[in-house]
Amino acid sequence: MSPIFYLLAALTIGGGLAAVLLKNLVHAALATTVAFAGLALLYLELDAQFAGFAQILVYIGAVAILIVFAILLTRGSDLPKDSVFSRTWAVGLVIAAAVFAVLAWAVLQSLRAVPQQMAVPAVTVHDIGNALVGRYVLPLEIVGLLLTAATVGAVIVAMHEKERPKP
Amino acid sequence: MATSPLFTHLDQIFILLCDWLVGFLPAALRPAAGVVLGVVAIVCLFPALFALTTVFERKGLGRIQNRLGPNRVGPFGLLQPIADGIKSLTKEDVVPLSANAAVHFLAPLVLVVAVFMGFAVLPMGRNMVLVDMDAGLLFFFAMGAATELSVFMAGWSSRNKYSLLGAMRAVAQMISYEVVLLLSSVAVVMISGSLSLPKIVDAQNTYTGIFPHWYIFTPWGLAGFVMYAIAATAETNRSPFDLPEGESELVAGYHTEYSGFKFALFFLGEYLAMFSISGLGTTLFLGGWSAPFSFLAFIPSWIWFFSKVMLSIFVFIWMRGTLPRLRQDQLMNFAWKFVLPFTLLNLFVTALWRFMGEGWLRWVVCSAILAAAYVLMGRIGMRSEHFGPRRYRYAE
Amino acid sequence: MTTPLAGYLLVAALLFAIGLAGALVRRNAILVLIGIELMLNAANLNLIAFWRFGPHPELLTGMMFAIFSIAVAAAEAAVGLGLVISIYRHTNSTDLDKMNRMKG
Numbered sequence: 001m002s003p004i005f006y007l008l009a010a011l012t013i014g015g016g017l018a019a020v021l022l023k024n025l026v027h028a029a030l031a032t033t034v035a036f037a038g039l040a041l042l043y044l045e046l047d048a049q050f051a052g053f054a055q056i057l058v059y060i061g062a063v064a065i066l067i068v069f070a071i072l073l074t075r076g077s078d079l080p081k082d083s084v085f086s087r088t089w090a091v092g093l094v095i096a097a098a099v100f101a102v103l104a105w106a107v108l109q110s111l112r113a114v115p116q117q118m119a120v121p122a123v124t125v126h127d128i129g130n131a132l133v134g135r136y137v138l139p140l141e142i143v144g145l146l147l148t149a150a151t152v153g154a155v156i157v158a159m160h161e162k163e164r165p166k167p
Numbered sequence: 168m169a170t171s172p173l174f175t176h177l178d179q180i181f182i183l184l185c186d187w188l189v190g191f192l193p194a195a196l197r198p199a200a201g202v203v204l205g206v207v208a209i210v211c212l213f214p215a216l217f218a219l220t221t222v223f224e225r226k227g228l229g230r231i232q233n234r235l236g237p238n239r240v241g242p243f244g245l246l247q248p249i250a251d252g253i254k255s256l257t258k259e260d261v262v263p264l265s266a267n268a269a270v271h272f273l274a275p276l277v278l279v280v281a282v283f284m285g286f287a288v289l290p291m292g293r294n295m296v297l298v299d300m301d302a303g304l305l306f307f308f309a310m311g312a313a314t315e316l317s318v319f320m321a322g323w324s325s326r327n328k329y330s331l332l333g334a335m336r337a338v339a340q341m342i343s344y345e346v347v348l349l350l351s352s353v354a355v356v357m358i359s360g361s362l363s364l365p366k367i368v369d370a371q372n373t374y375t376g377i378f379p380h381w382y383i384f385t386p387w388g389l390a391g392f393v394m395y396a397i398a399a400t401a402e403t404n405r406s407p408f409d410l411p412e413g414e415s416e417l418v419a420g421y422h423t424e425y426s427g428f429k430f431a432l433f434f435l436g437e438y439l440a441m442f443s444i445s446g447l448g449t450t451l452f453l454g455g456w457s458a459p460f461s462f463l464a465f466i467p468s469w470i471w472f473f474s475k476v477m478l479s480i481f482v483f484i485w486m487r488g489t490l491p492r493l494r495q496d497q498l499m500n501f502a503w504k505f506v507l508p509f510t511l512l513n514l515f516v517t518a519l520w521r522f523m524g525e526g527w528l529r530w531v532v533c534s535a536i537l538a539a540a541y542v543l544m545g546r547i548g549m550r551s552e553h554f555g556p557r558r559y560r561y562a563e
Numbered sequence: 564m565t566t567p568l569a570g571y572l573l574v575a576a577l578l579f580a581i582g583l584a585g586a587l588v589r590r591n592a593i594l595v596l597i598g599i600e601l602m603l604n605a606a607n608l609n610l611i612a613f614w615r616f617g618p619h620p621e622l623l624t625g626m627m628f629a630i631f632s633i634a635v636a637a638a639e640a641a642v643g644l645g646l647v648i649s650i651y652r653h654t655n656s657t658d659l660d661k662m663n664r665m666k667g
Contacts, residue, residue, distance in 0.1 A: 005566040009574045016578050016601050020585030025593065026323060030270065032597050033316060035578070039604050046571070046615045051607075051629050053305040058633050061312025061345070063600060063640045065338060068319055070593055070644040072335070074651040085588050086660050092587025100580030107572045114568060114616065121620030125302050125362050131623045139627070143634050150638035158645035160560065160652075 008045060012038030023084050025071045033064040047120050050128050171465075178467040181208070182294055205297045209286050217438045218248035224484050231488030251431075258427035263326060266424060270324035275425070275432035278317035282436050285310040285443040290365045292456045292469030303364045304356065307447060308349055311402065314440065315341045318411075321433070322421035333420025336495055337404055337411030343502040344401035344408075350510040351395040354517040355382055355451045364447075368455030377461045381454035386533040387517040390541075392452040394510045396482075399444040401498065403437060406487040410495050445479035446472075505544055512540050571612035579605035592647045592657045596640065603636045 015035030022028040036059040043052035086092075132140055176183065189200045222245055226236030237244035262271060288303035290296040300306055315338050322334020356362055359370040373380045382388035401408040412420035422433045449455060453475050456468035493501070516533050523529035582601030585594060607629045614625020651657050 002566055005570060009570070012574065013577055013581070016581040016585075019597055019601065020581060020589060020594065025591065026267075027270070028594060028597065030320070032600065035601060036604065039578075039608060042571070042574070042608060043611055045566075046611050048611045048615065048626055048629070049300065049302050050305065051611055051626055051633075053302055053309045054630055054633055055607075056309035057305070057312050058637050059600075059604070060316060061309070062342070063637055065315060065319065065342065066640055066644055067593065067597060067600075068323070069335075069338075070647055072323070072331075073648050074593065074657050082590075082658075084590055084594075086590045089588040093584055095587060096580045096584035099583055100576055103576035103579065104573060107569055107576060111569055117567065118616045118620070121615065123620065123623065123626070125305075127621070128623060128626070131627060136627050136631075139631055143631055146635065147638050150642050154641040154645040157642065158648045 005042075005045065008038050008041050011035075012042065026068060029064065029067045029071060032067065033060055036060050036064065047123075050125060174465045174467070178293055178469075180467070181292070181469070202297070209297065210283065213283075213286065213439055213442055214435060216442065217435055218252070220438055220442075220480055221251065221434075222247050223481075224487075227481070227484045228488045231485070255428055255431035260427040260429065261424075263424050265326045267324040267326070270320050271424075272429075274317050274321035274324060275429045275436065277320065278314055278436040279432050279439070281310050281313040281317065282439045282443060285440075286446070288364055289443065289446040290368050290450060290455055291446075291472050292467065295456075295469060296365050299363060299365055302362045304352060304362045304367075304447075307364075307443075308345075308352075311348075311440075311444075312345065314436070315345075317436075318421055321425070325421070325424035327424055330421050330423045333411045333423070337421055340401055340404070340408060340411065340495075340498060340502075343499055344398040344506075347394055347398040347502060347506050347510050348402060350507070350514065351391045351398065352447075352451055354387055354391045354514055357514070357517050358382065358521060364450050364455075368450055368457065371454040372457040374461040379454055379457060379459055379461070381452065381457070381459075383452045383454075385520065386530065386537050387513055387520055388452055390509070390513045390516070390537050392448070394506055394513065395448055395452065397506055399441075399448060400483065400486065401502070403440045403444060405441065405483055407490040407493050408498055409487075410492060410498070441480065441483060442476060445476045445483075448479060449475040509540060509544060513537070568612055568616040571608060575605045575608040575612065578602075578608070590658050590660055592650070592659055593644070595659065596643050596647065599643075600636060600640060603632060607632050 012035050015031050015033075015038055018031035019028045019035060022031060036055065040052045040055040040060070043049075043055060185201055185204050188204060189197050192200050222237070225247070226238075226244060229236030237247045240246045240250045262268060285307050287297045288300055288307050318337045318341070319334050322330045322332075322337070325331075355367060359367045361367060361370075371379065371381050378384070383392045400406075404411055412422070422430060425433060449472065456472040458464045458466060458468075458471055516536050519536075520529050520533050523532065579602050582598045582605060585598030585601065587598075589595060589598070610625045610629045610632070614620055614623070614629070617625065647657060650662070654662065
């Protein structure tokens with residue numbers, strides 16, 4: 001396990017923990033951005049350059065900004081009066097711990113079944129482009145439709161309602 | 168004459184220098200040392216260019232506004248940046264009491280780091296690119312996207328209504344024009360067939376007779392370049408799109424509460440972003456480091472690259488001195504209702520260009536489509552018919 | 564020695580659990596959405612790790628899946644945050660503990 005991997009894993013997990021534990025919402029959003037950046041670097045470590053740069057472009061460049069705008073528009077930057085954790089927080093914690101236990105057990109059990117090292121795949125952006133318009137053209141078109149629907153939907157959902165005429 | 172050894176050596180002089188310096192180290196350390204040397208060169212060169220540009224900007228703006236610029240410090244005011252640097256280093260660093268200290272401190276750092284990363288993929292001369300990535304253009308835009316977050320961090324952490332307003336305006340503007348920037352570059356990627364910037368320059372480095380095959384000399388390239396230039400001006404918050412930092416409107420926008428060295432870092436970040444976006448524009452549309460005429464190819468490639476970048480900077484300064492500022496709703500309107508549809512049409516015209524085959528017909532058809540679209544959408548469609556009272560829609 | 568596959572899978576599992584905990588434990592609706600984004604990212608990491616260490620990386624299945632997942636997650640974040648803003652306008656709060664009745 002190379003030191004770079006430990007560093008990136010620590011960055012990602014640290015960012016994730018900070019995101020769910022911090023009281024100040026904007027700090028939590030910025031910690032999420034750190035987690036996204038750590039993940040992008042992990043993708044680069046896994047030789048998936050296109051996915052890594054797409055992660056930075058989409059998540060840090062768009063989703064993180066979306067989250068902070070939503071926090072600002074819902075006045076989330078003021079500190080809340082009651083606790084930030086819901087009343088049933090213990091149950092949530094137990095469930096999350098149980099999920100992690102099951103997943104970690106599955107991974108450690110299968111250490112012998114899957115190969116743990118492989119040669120670096122020689123993948124160029126050219127291959128990705130060919131795959132996108134060749135084998136994966138249907139998902140590409142559907143994702144285009146989905147994004148259009150999501151854009152129109154988000155605008156309609158978030159728009160002001162027109163004043164209903166008084167009866 | 169271009170291939171005589173003297174001129175090839177001049178062309179590759181920085182590569183030869185780097186190899187000679189790195190040759191003193193053992194073989195295992197050489198690649199890393201080469202990269203470090205390249206990084207040091209970029210980190211020293213571009214802030215020096217930034218210093219020079221501040222003087223040119225102030226003198227240029229002064230001349231456009233019929234006054235002399237700074238002319239007291241050094242001959243023709245050329246040592247002004249040194250005076251500015253000393254001033255910004257010795258000023259007191261005021262942080263507001265209620266400001267969010269950690270985020271306030273990190274915002275200029277994130278900006279400068281993200282902008283410096285963009286320089287790693289620009290080919291500044293033949294064989295002179297720091298990292299030749301397969302997806303170099305995508306990396307550049309990813310770094311550009313990271314700068315938006317730092318603008319927001321600066322504005323929010325200052326706990327100041329003007330800063331927050333400036334930051335939100337700046338982020339909205341940058342996001343809108345980021346889409347245009349990406350789409351106008353996609354046209355170039357379609358024709359050159361690669362996301363790697365050195366390959367894009369190689370695709371433009373051919374000549375018919377003495378004229379180069381730069382993409383700006385094609386109808387779709389010209390339209391794409393104009394859209395790219397508009398988007399670049401908006402991305403770097405330069406006039407006429409500088410409402411987020413409009414001095415007469417918002418004090419100083421998102422960097423109101425910054426003083427001393429942090430303000431200098433923001434200033435540096437903005438100008439470096441201008442350099443890197445101009446560098447990308449010259450690589451994509453103006454042929455990168457290739458010479459404008461084939462008989463001028465003996466002049467070193469890095470001289471051509473930097474001249475084109477400085478020419479773009481000069482045009483930025485010229486626009487700042489000449490054009491009035493756009494209002495926020497006008498600039499967003501412009502982005503989504505004219506520039507974006509025109510860029511999408513440009514993509515279609517580029518595809519048409521590629522598949523119509525060589526000859527005069529494709530020039531005529533593509534130019535006709537683009538000109539007709541410009542007249543219809545730009546001249547007729549953007550006229551606002553209503554001059555009545557403005558209707559506001561507030562975000563709540 | 565390079566990192567084995569199990570290392571990446573454990574990081575992804577941990578991030579998934581953290582995201583799940585965030586979605587279940589916090590009161591604010593936006594933090595629940597942040598938790599969901601973390602879960603989606605953890606799944607993406609799993610996909611890319613299996614693509615890298617799998618038998619046929621030249622088929623690009625894992626990477627394509629991850630890229631489409633990134634696109635879909637961005638769309639879902641947009642709609643979700645639009646909903647949160649709309650709910651805030653209606654009830655003037657983003658506290659999920661208060662939203663326990665169907666009457667608007």
